[in-house]
Amino acid sequence: MPADPRPRPHPEGRRRGRLRVYLGAAPGVGKTYRMLDEAHRRRERGTDVVVGWLDTHDRPRTARLLDGLEQLPRAVRRHRGAEFTELDLDGLLARRPGLALVDELAHTNVPGGRHAKRWQDVEELLAAGIDVVTTVNIQHLESLNDVVRKITGVPQRETVPDEVVRRADQIELVDMAPQALRRRLAHGNVYRAEQVDAALAHYFRIGNLTALRELALLWLAGRVDEGLRDYRAAHRIDRVWETRERVVVALTGGPEGETLVRRAARIADRAAGGDLLAVHVTRSDGLAGASPARLAEQRHLVESLGGSYHVVVGDDIPEALLSFARSRDATQLVLGTSRRGRTARFLTGPGIGETTVDRSADIDVHMVTHAFTGRGRLPPLGRRHSRRRTLAGYGAGLAVPVLLTAALSQAHTALNLTTDALILQLGVVAVALLGGAVSALLASLTASLLLNYFFIPPVHTFTIGETNNLIALAVFAAVALCVSTVVDHAGRQTARAARATAEAETLSTLAGSVLRGADAVPALLERTRTAFGLDAVALLDRAGGTVLDRAAGTPDPAGPAGTTTLDIGPDAVLLLTGRPLPDTDRRVLTAFGAHLAAALERDRLADAAAEVEPIRAADRMRTALLAAVSHDLRTPLAAALASVGSLRSPDVDFTAADRAELLALADESLHRLTRLVDNLLDLSRLQAGALTPHLRPTHLDEVLPGALDALADPDTPVRSTATEHVPPVLADPLLLERVLANVLANALHHNPPGAPVLVTASAHAGRVEIRIADRGPGIPPEDRDRVFRPFQRLGDTDNTTGTGLGLALSRGLTEAMGGTLDLEDTPGGGTTLLIALPQGPG
Secondary structure, three states: OOOOOOOOOOOOOOOOOOOOEEEOOEEEEEEHHHHHHHHHHHHHHOOOOEEEEEEOOEEEOHHHOOOOOEEOEEEEEEEEEEEEEOOOOOOHHHOOOOOOEEEEOEEEEOOOOOOOOOHHHHHHHHHHEEEEEEEHHHHHHHHHHHHHHHHOOOOOOOOOOHHHHHOOOOEEEEEOOHHHHHHHHHHOOOOHHHHHHHHHHHHOOOOHHHHHHHHHHHHHHHHHHHHHHHHHHOOOOOOOOOOOOOEEEEOOOOHHHHHHHHHHHHHHHOOOOEEEEEEEEEEOOOOOOOOOHHHHHHHHHHHOOEEEEEEEEEOHHHHHHHHHHHOOOOOOEEEOOOOOOOHHHHHOOOOOHHHHHOOOOOOOEEEEEOOOOOOOOOOOOOOOOOOOHHHHHHHHHHHHHHHHHHHHHHHOOOOOOOHHHHHHHHHHHHHHHHHHHHHHOOOOOOOOHHHHHHOOOOOOOOOOOOOOHHHHHHHHHHHHHHHHHHHHHHHHHHHHHHHHHHHHHHHHHHHHHHHHOHHHHHHHHHHHHOOOOEEEEEEEEEOOOEEEEOOOOOOOOOOOOOEEEEEEOOOEEEEEOOOOOOOHHHHHHHHHHHHHHHHHHHHHHHHHHHHHHHHHHHHHHHHHHHHHHHHHHHHHHHHHHHHHHHHHOOOOOOHHHHHHHHHHHHHHHHHHHHHHHHHHHHHHHHHEEEEEEEOOEOOOHHHHHHHHHOOOOOOOEEEEHHHHHHHOOOOOOHHHHHHHHHHHHHHHOOOOOOOOOEEEEEEOOEEEEEEEEEEOOOHHHOOOHHHHHHOOOOOOOOOOOHHHHHHHHHHHHOOOOOEEEEEOOOOOEEEEEEEEEEOOOO
């Protein structure tokens, strides 16, 4: 069962203990030393300090710092015939010191205790109100496990959830330059002398240490950012704190986007460690010239330059941009100059850029010119009218008919009544385009009165002398009203369509971001927070109110002002804290919730599928075993039966040499058959989880001779060097002997005749590495995973040489003992099989 990183509730009325973590990039940087130094400082101030569990790694300077500190006796546990010491959790809880030192937070406990992991012991100490100081290396953080393996080539089987470390009250980085750490290693201040060369040549290479140091610095910087955001949110600090250069570039989906992104990237590059963030705002009327294809291209460009892409929802674009920038502590905002021409600027007023500059306060705004400045189109008809534009429409409803009437009066002799009415009607339509239906109604009434007074006889009176003219005036008013209503309705429909397009664009971006990542739920929560400009988003368990996941802080479930809730299926609820959401945004939020519910269901199904997968694997294995039995068991059995049957036949009188040859053939066939059956049974037990290794400290010299004796030819050329000086491994001797025999047999099978197979061993970073190198043809990189699958014989042309179980069984047995079996290239040609096992005591 996976460990639960969530903290346990501590007893009512008792404060929770405080956790301090010393974080290091690699072993030997001085975490334990700093922890002991802090213990002495706290003890001098009167704190009751107890050492719960600490490993000095035989370092004299570290051991000297233990003098004067109370050390809790360790709990002794027996496991698979060996004795181990662990933290005495119950003893420490009973002792109840003010401060407990617990080294190696990621350590896996020996079975028999209350918890599987040491970080769970620490959680119980904290829940009991005991302060804890602990240590951990960056490679043990769960989120970085695969990254560290790619860098160092060493898998980390002991990990701690990031959230456990992230929740610490204080995290202190113990930093050391790679060159200084290698000097410490060379002087014997980290490992024993016999381990130094292997460590320097492998794990402690300059490149490895530099990469691990960068990982530690970046992870801690992210933790500092989280703490700063939480602090500013708790104290309602809205102004930007320029702790780090963050450049936000606003993208409209227009053709100028690539220019803006590259310019913003150059600005960010000028500041060491500067961040690049691109943001696209979707609103109810969309953005003129917005192209999904262009936005996709621009997103790809941003990500290729090391930036991140975000989509936010907001009708007030300047405010949405500035809210996003402030939420990310951005120091600079990059905008393109307007693509609108003079006519568009006159009709719509100040543009987004001008408004953003006016409201930007402490954020620097860069207005970047580009080739498309002033070449844009008029705003779409469906655009929501601003207050200024609405007032302008009312004024136009009065002024346009008056101005047209004045112009027509000057040319009245050349025009007739029909022409006058059509021109005034055109003016009414123009007013409808500018200000909407109300402005058009006002213009229609004004134009009707002016047409009656100035152009319908008798003129300069509101009296109409002919019925025909009365009908014409009525038709004019009706047509003007109908046309203006249709224009306004078309505008509203355009607005709705644009809103739907904007929502679809937002959801498309959301879906794309989720599909590209493995962690769908955290990605959805973060996208929800940024898209709606919220302070915090959390997913809560409906039954217990437990936080299942969150993005930037934890909203208060009690429901303060500005908190929105949304049901996510029958078992969860989404809690959002920040600005109030209008109805239009809530509709999009509902779609986000549907995606989130689907992601939760997908995770549930994935967990169910993971539970079924071992059964499917066992079925596949049984099928493969039956296929192997059909031939590979029958061949040696037939040879043995033929030999024994010939010897028992009374019809043939064999010579002594013939009898000896037949007996040797029967013996060899039965030996092959026994080995094959043993491999099949062991592999089957491994797949079923029924093989239990009995681990104890084992020296390599104990098992290597037995592995050599198990080979078909005891005189095979195998040369071992320096194996007697390495420390013991924690392994099952019988299983390790089987592993070595299978790996040696594989190496000899591919080695050139007469060439020796070389066996070497070294120890570093708490593990012993055994290398078995041959000078064969080698294995292409694309085939290296295949050789560890059952029934694979790469390069063999006949199937009488075995079932291809040796390496598959060897990897399974090694992993059952807590180790790994991998492939490397042998320098100068060939293949090296690397067996890595935990180092045992002694």
